[in-house]
């Protein structure tokens with residue numbers, strides 16, 4: 001029986017290994033992590049992450065050929081194939097701070113593999129890493145040469161949170177990069193055989209190591225760029241009376257462009273886009289390519305601009321101040337169907353409103369009060385280091401209350417902001433909400449989930465990203 005060990009039981013390691021175990025009953029899969037609380041949760045009924053379909057999948061193979069353990073060294077030493085799926089956050093200090101990937105977690109995993117391995121291993125980069133990382137990993141693995149042979153493969157993960165299980169069951173492609181030597185090709189074949197249990201062969205792409213590593217950064221940069229492009233257009237729509245929904249529909253009908261990832265919003269979030277683009281920018285700078293670095297940096301700048309613009313729109317609409325006013329925040333996760341709040345635009349928007357002394361009442365169906373308080377008192381990039389490895393925040397933000405119902409959040413609020421596109425927000429009784437708010441009552445829809453015309457019929461002053469403005473908003477000072 002082939003033995004797989006995955007180091008890192010996070011948003012990628014957990015779901016990916018559950019799918020491999022489910023599709024490959026002839027393979028034993030052990031997911032290991034240094035976090036005792038995470039492993040305990042994976043072994044319980046309350047999994048550490050929310051992902052549609054994940055609970056049933058884990059239950060179907062846990063204890064059969066899928067195991068979760070903190071005995072990292074034992075399972076690494078027994079494995080034939082080791083996936084490394086640890087976090088690769090943005091460096092917060094030292095050389096490349098604020099841009100470069102922090103490979104400290106990866107390095108310590110690699111050193112541990114080198115220390116405990118007694119048999120040959122295929123070591124797979126599942127984490128997103130800078131291009132050329134495999135070269136450094138090889139050096140670490142072979143530094144105290146004990147006669148163990150290692151083959152490094154790059155097998156970046158393209159799943160999206162919220163649809164992870166579907167993405168893993170039916171991936172657009174699986175990418176495997178390896179050395180162009182006979183040993184490298186054999187390692188590629190071994191990993192290909194795992195995926196071939198359920199992925200059609202034509203969808204398994206094999207490349208050299210550097211192409212695979214760079215393709216992941218490139219794919220995220222392209223995806224984020226589409227969002228920043230449509231968001232940049234949304235600002236122009238608001239200034240001219242064009243409607244971004246109509247514009248993106250018309251643009252996306254061009255088959256060369258396509259309709260996916262063309263929704264305007266308050267901005268992209270999540271643990272990957274910003275960190276991977278910053279990483280790309282840093283790699284370009286290090287390779288003497290400042291023009292290329294600046295090109296990609298602009299994708300982040302537009303994203304920051306969009307979040308600022310949203311906050312400015314709220315404050316300027318509400319008579320240029322939200323001081324002492326209650327604002328309801330519906331949704332805190334960075335997208336629907338996940339409880340993940342890493343780099344969620346809600347953090348920046350809430351911080352912007354708190355900066356203007358608003359009182360916030362926040363509701364998200366999957367995010368706990370503890371998480372929200374932690375996020376709002378954290379410094380930039382700190383979120384990217386696993387929460388369970390950090391000390392608790394010393395204090396909570398006093399102007400923030402977290403409630404477990406959208407109506408409760410909205411009661412008595414001067415304005416309501418939709419920050420996540422949860423389906424339940426589309427079906428709320430907005431008349432009931434309107435009646436519970438002081439007038440004029442405002443809705444700021446950061447995800448364009450509601451039809452602003454319908455909201456205006458109820459009586460709201462409604463703002464949607466990139467849509468023709470309410471006459472009220474037109475009369476307010478310009479938003480920069």
Ligand code: NAI
Pocket residue numbers: 007008009010011012013032033034035038072085086087088105106108109126127128129157158159160161271272386
């Ligand atoms: P995560 O933070 O949820 O999980 C990483 C886990 O690794 C943590 O539980 C941490 O305790 C563990 N860990 C760190 N160092 C360790 C060590 N030395 N030994 C054992 N365990 C260790 O991170 P997530 O979201 O799963 O991301 C992992 C990687 O996958 C990152 O490089 C990310 O960029 C990439 N990725 C993430 C995607 C996502 O949607 N979250 C999608 C595609 C790639």
